[in-house]
Amino acid sequence: MMGPPELDDGDARAVLSAALATGGEFAEIYAENRVGRSLQFDDGKVEDLTSGFDRGAGIRVVQGRRTGYAYTNLLTREALVEAAAVAAAGITGSGRVQPADLRVVAPAVTHPAAKDPRSADRPDLVDIVAGADEAARGVDGAVRQVTVSYADALQGILLVNSEGHRSTENRVRTRLVVQAVAVRDDVIQMGFEGPGGSVGLELLDAHPPDQVGRRAAEQAVTMLDSIPAPSGEFSVVLAAGSGGVIFHEACGHGMEADIVAKEASVYRGRQGERIGTPLVTGVDDATVPGGWGSVGFDDEGTPAQRTVLFSEGVCTDYMTDRLRAAELGIPRTGNGRRQSYAHLPMARMTNTFILPGTDDPDGIVAGVDRGIFCKALGGGQVDPASGDFVFGMTEAYLIEGGRITRPIRGANLVGDGPTAISRIEALGNDFEMRQGVCGKEGQGVPAGLGTPTLLISRITVGGTEA
């Protein structure tokens, strides 16, 4: 059950032939095995330990701008040929393309686990989460609730297409998440810490469970002293890592080629134009070693690469999958991703981040007379058509006279992507990545997010104090 599904060249070509039978010009088999474990530890108890395996194959046929797709979780030659016929039924072409001879393509980068997650058995996993729980509870008597979850997933992918590409890839992802709730009088606050990567158990060497637990609890306890956030326009300093979600949502999504092609992006037609300040160089990079969004190939067999989205503030390259690259006449960037065999690939981000600058992070704060220092943002949302975004600040403080003072709660950052990067006026020489699950058209994929400490000179803060 481990590793990619097996399918010999003869069977693969039979499936591809069936897929091309109605005149398609391109056909592809994406087959995967996936095993996963997830452990929920809540209130000091093992609440749920789930394990399982999923497997299946998606057959895609393309003719012009039309795509036929069918998937099945039976992986016999017969079932795959039948699925190929269903996918082909959506296509009517005059082409007589035959599948090319298959050649094995090896990935240029891989992200193997140094420590196989499976070397930890069930009691070991319980020890890991219990350690995080204990450390979180030890932070302060106000810590009332702690939830710890551990998850690992091994994914084996086989990708074969009618152009003769045959590749396999094994991916591993491991993540530890701690959520803490602190209560004092009538005030309830939450803290969150959730490191993860395309790594195995070495994740826990870099992020020991007790540290992860303590950090989540400290955030919740700190925020107990918070005062309601002010509203209005402020200078906002985003701590290293915390701004990544804004760059992802408000700049990244609009640079995805499908959104550009549909004229739904605020960045459409603006390549070569300076949108951000010259400090801003932002990239999407699937080759980051062990990154949460890292891959060897994307989910249509294009090698992982680094794509520059904004170079010194100038809008540069869009992120593409096969179809949008062809439609827009631009290179494939290895951003064709999908949640699973049950989903069509589309242009998606991998690890998206702003490169560090040269400023001292403390100096950036010291330069702000009155503003907000945001250490952690929660979820966000963006309308790519306008670039408008909103993000909740889960850990934030006032800056008064160049010093970080009182924590504030209940505040949002509201703005739009182009304006926000045009007001980035300082970039720290530090850098941190965070991990998220990016949702688009109902598909969730792991996405890495990163920034150095950065200053947005003016942005709307929606607080509860008018």
Next chain:
Amino acid sequence: MSTELLEVLDRIVGRAGAGEGVEAYGVDETETSVSVYGGEVESLSSARTRGVGIRVVDGGRIGYAYAADTSEAALGDALDEARANAAVGTPDEANVLPGGGALPDMPELYDPAFAEATTEEKIDLALRLEAAARAGDKIKGIDAARYGDGERTAAIASTTGVRGAYRRADAFVMVEALAEADGATTSAYGLDVRRTPAALDVDAAAAEAAQRAARLLGGRKPASARIPVILDPFATASLLGVMAGGLVAEAVQKGRSLFADKVGERLGGDHLTLVDDGRLLDGLAAAPWDGEGVPTGRTALIDAGVLARFLHNTHSAVKDGVASTGNASRSGFKSPPGVSPSNLFLAPGPDGPEALLARAGTAFYCQQIMGVHSGANPVTGDVSVAAAGLMVRDGEFAESVREASVAGTIPGMLAGMVAIGSDLRFLPMGGGMGGVTLLVEGMTLSGA
């Protein structure tokens, strides 16, 4: 199909050891989805998925495992995995499988006419949807126009005698229209969900998207003010979804709900009644039984302004010494049952949206909210979300507003819900939330 799946589940349950509780939950579904753009089909996707999830309860310990494979061998392996997972579990007396017996069916959830629609007819619906949306006033394009449907059989069997299967089918169309004026673009959704493709109203869905996108054009940041807010049905449904997080008993028991210890307290006026009804056929989450085989029912959470009760699955119900409300939820066969609302809605009032606008006089009509999952917190009760919409002056729509923020608290909003519209409609947010126009006082609108 359902008999065959039930027999597979029976065989797993038959392998239970003495004193061991085993529950098998199986899903068999087919889906079709058509996406069009520029008058052409972009993608046509169809699929069939099957899978089984197994829950083992032994000595109060619980374990779960699943397999996307219904072969005897794969399910035997999954049963062994579930047992091994249970072995490291923490004993909890509330870890029990619900009792019962043969479960009811709800044949209305499957209209035989569903199967009569051809692929060509489904494609035609999507193409007509797009064309109608593009024809809207000030519409420059669309982001997505989609037809989708699904037919799903769910079955369950357990050592406690629970046994049943039901089938449901739904079809929907959804379009996001883009409007443009003076170089600025706005967007909005329109949708329709029915039991059969033939019943879908594509023109209404297209008109809804086009009209809603166009009326946001020319939006500016508003001046900060404390004025009444009128939530439109989409915004209400989104906010209900978040509020619901605090109304499930599991959240209350774990200290993650602002509603803990408030049962019996008055939260709003007599006209405020919040209901969860899993049997309501108009609701998108209608089902005869829940994710662990407990028959669904109607639960008034807030009854005439007073907090009455919370939503339960078997685990939370045993903990509280009450009966399950039939709200065990499953996101598929890969996860064990949680607790969540089914069809959750505010009991509609007598007045339509126009009457609510007239009553408010001056207000902010909130058409879109963004960031609801980070900005509305069922634990602390704080609500601060980004919003776009229109100002209401003299009871009529006036200038449009963007980059606004609406803030308050959940208790403040409940107390401030001075009028609930008559226009109840179920929307696919958080499963099946009821959308309704809602007049709320005591919130803060802020802009630049």
